[in-house]
């Protein structure tokens with residue numbers, strides 16, 4: 001897998017239109033990122049039954065919202081509706097999908113094969129799995145392309161996803177269930193860590209509010225340190241652990257039998273299995 005740094009203002013050069021289908025949490029985060037990266041509002045079409053105030057405000061400044069009438073082939077169609085909505089929402093997009101159109105879907109569990117069957121034959125499809133830090137431009141997405149995607153479309157998919165964070169490419173769609181289990185669902189594990197640390201702090205005698213603040217800032221600050229540091233997680237962990245000290249006493253429990261590694265391996269395996277069951 002290859003990593004790309006978020007790109008700045010690359011989208012200002014996009015020719016043709018970009019159709020966003022579903023401007024909920026994820027779709028809106030992408031939209032904000034594209035606009036911040038120079039994508040002209042007049043190039044953007046949003047299809048969304050319940051647009052937010054922010055989307056309506058963009059529509060007043062030139063974005064096209066819920067167009068009526070004849071649709072032309074777009075440069076890209078980005079699908080960000082809930083997976084259960086897909087059977088109704090995807091087939092009507094056919095008029096927007098021409099020979100040169102990139103279709104980028106971020107729907108969890110909706111496979112490339114589902115998209116190919118729901119769209120005109122030969123469509124260039126990229127399936128991507130982002131995660132919720134996308135809301136602050138700090139997500140990570142893993143993308144997989146079908147055989148119809150050519151280099152320029154792949155680059156466009158990278159640029160569109162870079163608006164909400166980092167982008168990795170996987171060569172094999174079979175990896176997406178494990179990706180979903182690790183980075184897609186991963187923010188929930190980190191929030192659970194903050195919750196568990198809060199409860200443990202209370203059990204150790206701290207007032208509840210102080211425990212919650214300490215847990216929140218520790219998780220957030222450590223995440224930021226990991227983000228900014230050139231060191232890997234294991235080295236950063238070792239740097240706070242002196243032999244025979246307090247951290248070492250805690251890590252002996254966390255890294256012992258049935259500890260963190262074993263629990264997360266089990267949890268991620270369960271999520272991967274569930275992803276496989278839900279895929280369609």
Ligand SMILES: NC(=O)c1ccc[n+]([C@@H]2O[C@H](COP(=O)([O-])OP(=O)(O)OC[C@H]3O[C@@H](n4cnc5c(N)ncnc54)[C@H](OP(=O)(O)O)[C@@H]3O)[C@@H](O)[C@H]2O)c1
Nearest residue numbers: 022024025026047048050080081082083089106107108130
């Ligand atoms: N949130 C995550 O952690 C995460 C991570 C990775 C991938 N994803 C994927 O991202 C996608 C969007 O998730 P989300 O959290 O942003 O969901 P969301 O906030 O519910 O957004 C989906 C939006 O699509 C709209 N919509 C429904 N039917 C439509 C149609 N026929 N045409 C156009 N728009 C339609 C919905 O409107 P209504 O409210 O009126 O139904 C809603 O505003 C999902 O497929 C999810 O699997 C999410």
